[in-house]
Amino acid sequence: KAGVTQTPRYLIKTRGQQVTLSCSPISGHRSVSWYQQTPGQGLQFLFEYFSETQRNKGNFPGRFSGRQFSNSRSEMNVSTLELGDSALYLCASEADSYQETQYFGPGTRLLVL
Amino acid sequence: AQSVAQPEDQVNVAEGNPLTVKCTYSVSGNPYLFWYVQYPNRGLQFLLKYITGDNLVKGSYGFEAEFNKSQTSFHLKKPSALVSDSALYFCAVRANDYKLSFGAGTTVTVRA
Numbered sequence: 001k002a003g004v005t006q007t008p009r010y011l012i013k014t015r016g017q018q019v020t021l022s023c024s025p026i027s028g029h030r031s032v033s034w035y036q037q038t039p040g041q042g043l044q045f046l047f048e049y050f051s052e053t054q055r056n057k058g059n060f061p062g063r064f065s066g067r068q069f070s071n072s073r074s075e076m077n078v079s080t081l082e083l084g085d086s087a088l089y090l091c092a093s094e095a096d097s098y099q100e101t102q103y104f105g106p107g108t109r110l111l112v113l
Numbered sequence: 114a115q116s117v118a119q120p121e122d123q124v125n126v127a128e129g130n131p132l133t134v135k136c137t138y139s140v141s142g143n144p145y146l147f148w149y150v151q152y153p154n155r156g157l158q159f160l161l162k163y164i165t166g167d168n169l170v171k172g173s174y175g176f177e178a179e180f181n182k183s184q185t186s187f188h189l190k191k192p193s194a195l196v197s198d199s200a201l202y203f204c205a206v207r208a209n210d211y212k213l214s215f216g217a218g219t220t221v222t223v224r225a
Contacts, residue, residue: 004156033213043203043215056212090156092213099145099164102213104156 001027004093004105012111018079021108025072025093031055032074033102034066037088046089049074050096078110086112115140117206119216127224132194134219136187136204146187147205147213148178157203163187174198194223 005024013019025032033056034046045058049068066076072093078085088109092102116139126132138144145164149157161172168180178189187204204216 006156035215042217045212045214048212092157101147101159101162103159104149106156109154 004091004103006089006091006105006108008108009106010109010111012113013081014113015081015083017081018077019081019110020075020077021089021091021110023074023076023091023093023105025074025091026103028095029093029103030072030096031094032068032072033092033094034074034076035090035092036060037090037107038086043090046076081112083112086110115144115206115208115212115214117204117214117216119202119204119219121219122217123220123222125222125224126194128196129193132189132191132198132221132223134189134202134204134221136189136216137185138187138204138206139185140206140208142208144185144187145207146178146180147207148172148176148187148189149203149205151201151203151218153200160189160202194221196223196225199223 007022031050033048036044047066048056052068063079068074088107090107091105094100094102118137147162148160151157160176161170163170163180171177176191199222202219205213207213
Protein backbone atom coordinates (compact mmCIF):
# COMPACT_ATOMS: atom_id res chain seq x y z
CA LYS A 1 0.00 0.00 0.00
CA ALA A 2 1.09 3.53 -0.61
CA GLY A 3 1.96 5.49 2.50
CA VAL A 4 0.56 8.74 3.81
CA THR A 5 1.23 11.61 1.44
CA GLN A 6 1.30 15.29 2.25
CA THR A 7 1.37 18.26 -0.07
CA PRO A 8 3.08 20.58 -0.42
CA ARG A 9 6.32 19.52 1.24
CA TYR A 10 7.57 23.07 1.74
CA LEU A 11 5.84 26.41 2.00
CA ILE A 12 6.94 29.96 2.61
CA LYS A 13 4.30 32.48 3.62
CA THR A 14 4.23 35.92 5.17
CA ARG A 15 2.48 37.03 8.33
CA GLY A 16 -1.24 37.55 7.91
CA GLN A 17 -1.62 35.16 5.02
CA GLN A 18 -3.48 31.89 5.20
CA VAL A 19 -2.35 28.44 4.18
CA THR A 20 -3.97 25.08 3.36
CA LEU A 21 -2.15 21.81 3.75
CA SER A 22 -3.32 18.50 2.33
CA CYS A 23 -3.04 14.91 3.53
CA SER A 24 -3.96 11.68 1.77
CA PRO A 25 -4.18 8.73 4.15
CA ILE A 26 -3.30 5.13 3.55
CA SER A 27 -6.00 3.41 1.53
CA GLY A 28 -8.71 2.08 3.82
CA HIS A 29 -7.79 4.29 6.77
CA ARG A 30 -10.64 6.47 7.92
CA SER A 31 -8.91 8.44 10.67
CA VAL A 32 -6.56 11.34 10.03
CA SER A 33 -4.73 13.25 12.76
CA TRP A 34 -2.68 16.41 12.47
CA TYR A 35 0.30 17.42 14.59
CA GLN A 36 2.53 20.48 14.82
CA GLN A 37 6.21 19.89 15.52
CA THR A 38 8.51 22.67 16.67
CA PRO A 39 11.91 22.55 18.41
CA GLY A 40 10.52 24.31 21.46
CA GLN A 41 7.15 22.63 21.92
CA GLY A 42 7.81 19.22 20.40
CA LEU A 43 4.93 17.29 18.91
CA GLN A 44 1.56 18.81 19.63
CA PHE A 45 -1.76 17.33 18.65
CA LEU A 46 -3.95 19.62 16.56
CA PHE A 47 -7.06 17.59 15.73
CA GLU A 48 -8.32 14.28 14.47
CA TYR A 49 -10.98 13.54 11.88
CA PHE A 50 -12.90 10.35 11.41
CA SER A 51 -15.57 9.84 8.77
CA GLU A 52 -15.65 13.58 7.99
CA THR A 53 -16.23 14.51 11.65
CA GLN A 54 -13.78 16.08 14.06
CA ARG A 55 -13.43 13.51 16.83
CA ASN A 56 -10.69 15.09 18.92
CA LYS A 57 -9.19 18.53 19.22
CA GLY A 58 -6.02 19.83 20.80
CA ASN A 59 -5.39 23.20 22.43
CA PHE A 60 -4.82 25.41 19.43
CA PRO A 61 -6.55 28.70 18.60
CA GLY A 62 -9.43 28.85 16.19
CA ARG A 63 -7.10 30.03 13.42
CA PHE A 64 -6.28 26.36 13.00
CA SER A 65 -9.03 24.38 11.35
CA GLY A 66 -9.43 21.23 9.38
CA ARG A 67 -11.80 19.09 7.45
CA GLN A 68 -12.05 15.63 6.00
CA PHE A 69 -13.62 14.59 2.74
CA SER A 70 -15.65 11.51 1.92
CA ASN A 71 -12.55 9.80 0.47
CA SER A 72 -10.79 10.35 3.86
CA ARG A 73 -8.41 12.94 2.46
CA SER A 74 -7.95 15.78 4.89
CA GLU A 75 -6.96 19.40 4.77
CA MET A 76 -5.89 21.75 7.49
CA ASN A 77 -6.04 25.51 7.23
CA VAL A 78 -4.24 28.17 9.19
CA SER A 79 -5.55 31.69 8.83
CA THR A 80 -3.82 34.94 9.74
CA LEU A 81 -0.42 33.34 9.96
CA GLU A 82 1.96 34.32 12.76
CA LEU A 83 5.71 33.87 12.94
CA GLY A 84 5.19 31.22 15.62
CA ASP A 85 3.26 29.07 13.20
CA SER A 86 6.51 28.14 11.49
CA ALA A 87 6.75 24.41 12.05
CA LEU A 88 6.68 20.96 10.56
CA TYR A 89 3.06 19.86 10.19
CA LEU A 90 2.59 16.13 10.29
CA CYS A 91 -0.39 14.12 9.25
CA ALA A 92 -1.04 10.56 10.42
CA SER A 93 -3.62 8.01 9.38
CA GLU A 94 -4.91 4.85 11.00
CA ALA A 95 -7.63 2.28 10.84
CA ASP A 96 -10.40 2.83 13.35
CA SER A 97 -9.26 1.58 16.72
CA TYR A 98 -7.27 3.05 19.59
CA GLN A 99 -5.14 -0.10 19.50
CA GLU A 100 -4.09 0.63 15.98
CA THR A 101 -0.89 2.31 14.83
CA GLN A 102 -0.79 5.81 13.44
CA TYR A 103 1.32 6.03 10.29
CA PHE A 104 2.86 9.38 9.53
CA GLY A 105 3.43 11.27 6.34
CA PRO A 106 6.69 13.12 5.56
CA GLY A 107 5.27 16.42 6.76
CA THR A 108 4.88 19.91 5.37
CA ARG A 109 7.47 22.40 6.50
CA LEU A 110 5.94 25.85 6.82
CA LEU A 111 8.06 28.95 7.17
CA VAL A 112 6.29 32.18 8.05
CA LEU A 113 8.26 35.36 7.36
CA ALA B 114 -5.14 13.07 31.36
CA GLN B 115 -2.34 11.02 29.89
CA SER B 116 1.31 11.98 29.62
CA VAL B 117 4.69 10.65 28.64
CA ALA B 118 8.11 11.51 30.01
CA GLN B 119 11.40 10.88 28.30
CA PRO B 120 13.89 11.85 30.99
CA GLU B 121 16.93 12.06 28.73
CA ASP B 122 17.19 14.70 26.01
CA GLN B 123 20.23 12.96 24.57
CA VAL B 124 21.76 9.50 24.63
CA ASN B 125 25.26 8.88 23.32
CA VAL B 126 26.62 5.39 22.76
CA ALA B 127 29.43 3.76 20.84
CA GLU B 128 28.61 1.56 17.89
CA GLY B 129 28.22 -2.05 18.97
CA ASN B 130 27.19 -1.14 22.52
CA PRO B 131 23.70 -1.62 23.93
CA LEU B 132 21.28 1.26 23.46
CA THR B 133 18.50 2.16 25.90
CA VAL B 134 16.04 5.03 25.54
CA LYS B 135 13.86 5.58 28.59
CA CYS B 136 10.14 6.30 28.72
CA THR B 137 7.66 6.53 31.57
CA TYR B 138 3.95 7.17 31.21
CA SER B 139 0.88 8.19 33.11
CA VAL B 140 -2.56 7.13 31.96
CA SER B 141 -5.94 6.11 33.34
CA GLY B 142 -6.88 2.61 32.32
CA ASN B 143 -4.94 0.27 30.10
CA PRO B 144 -2.05 1.94 28.29
CA TYR B 145 -1.30 1.47 24.63
CA LEU B 146 2.35 2.36 24.11
CA PHE B 147 4.28 3.17 20.96
CA TRP B 148 7.80 4.03 19.87
CA TYR B 149 8.57 6.09 16.78
CA VAL B 150 11.81 7.26 15.22
CA GLN B 151 12.38 10.40 13.19
CA TYR B 152 15.28 11.00 10.86
CA PRO B 153 16.19 14.55 9.82
CA ASN B 154 13.58 16.23 7.65
CA ARG B 155 11.37 13.16 7.69
CA GLY B 156 8.10 12.12 9.25
CA LEU B 157 7.79 9.71 12.16
CA GLN B 158 8.47 6.05 11.48
CA PHE B 159 6.74 3.39 13.58
CA LEU B 160 9.06 1.02 15.47
CA LEU B 161 6.88 -1.04 17.80
CA LYS B 162 3.89 -1.04 20.11
CA TYR B 163 2.57 -2.68 23.25
CA ILE B 164 -1.12 -3.42 23.42
CA THR B 165 -1.38 -6.50 25.63
CA GLY B 166 0.34 -9.81 26.25
CA ASP B 167 4.06 -10.43 26.51
CA ASN B 168 5.86 -7.57 28.26
CA LEU B 169 8.78 -7.79 25.82
CA VAL B 170 7.84 -6.43 22.44
CA LYS B 171 10.02 -6.85 19.37
CA GLY B 172 9.93 -4.34 16.57
CA SER B 173 11.66 -3.13 13.45
CA TYR B 174 15.43 -2.83 12.87
CA GLY B 175 16.34 -4.99 15.88
CA PHE B 176 14.64 -2.77 18.44
CA GLU B 177 12.65 -4.11 21.37
CA ALA B 178 10.88 -2.58 24.33
CA GLU B 179 9.93 -3.83 27.75
CA PHE B 180 6.62 -2.91 29.32
CA ASN B 181 6.78 -2.62 33.11
CA LYS B 182 3.39 -1.94 34.64
CA SER B 183 4.59 -1.45 38.22
CA GLN B 184 7.16 1.14 37.15
CA THR B 185 4.91 2.57 34.42
CA SER B 186 7.82 2.36 32.01
CA PHE B 187 8.30 1.33 28.41
CA HIS B 188 12.03 1.55 27.67
CA LEU B 189 13.32 1.05 24.14
CA LYS B 190 16.37 -1.16 23.72
CA LYS B 191 18.73 -2.41 21.08
CA PRO B 192 21.47 -4.92 21.98
CA SER B 193 24.03 -3.56 19.52
CA ALA B 194 23.66 -0.01 18.22
CA LEU B 195 24.56 1.09 14.70
CA VAL B 196 25.67 4.52 13.50
CA SER B 197 22.53 4.52 11.35
CA ASP B 198 20.40 4.37 14.54
CA SER B 199 21.32 8.00 15.20
CA ALA B 200 17.98 9.81 15.15
CA LEU B 201 15.23 11.35 17.29
CA TYR B 202 13.12 8.83 19.19
CA PHE B 203 9.61 9.42 20.51
CA CYS B 204 7.58 7.44 23.00
CA ALA B 205 3.80 7.81 22.86
CA VAL B 206 0.83 6.66 24.91
CA ARG B 207 -2.85 6.27 24.17
CA ALA B 208 -5.64 5.39 26.56
CA ASN B 209 -9.19 4.35 25.81
CA ASP B 210 -9.77 7.36 23.61
CA TYR B 211 -8.20 8.28 20.34
CA LYS B 212 -5.59 10.83 21.41
CA LEU B 213 -1.95 9.93 21.08
CA SER B 214 0.32 11.81 23.49
CA PHE B 215 4.03 12.06 22.70
CA GLY B 216 7.06 12.55 24.88
CA ALA B 217 9.51 15.36 24.18
CA GLY B 218 11.84 13.06 22.29
CA THR B 219 15.35 11.72 22.86
CA THR B 220 18.18 12.38 20.44
CA VAL B 221 20.33 9.30 20.01
CA THR B 222 23.86 9.65 18.72
CA VAL B 223 25.83 6.52 17.94
CA ARG B 224 29.54 7.19 17.39
CA ALA B 225 31.66 4.98 15.19
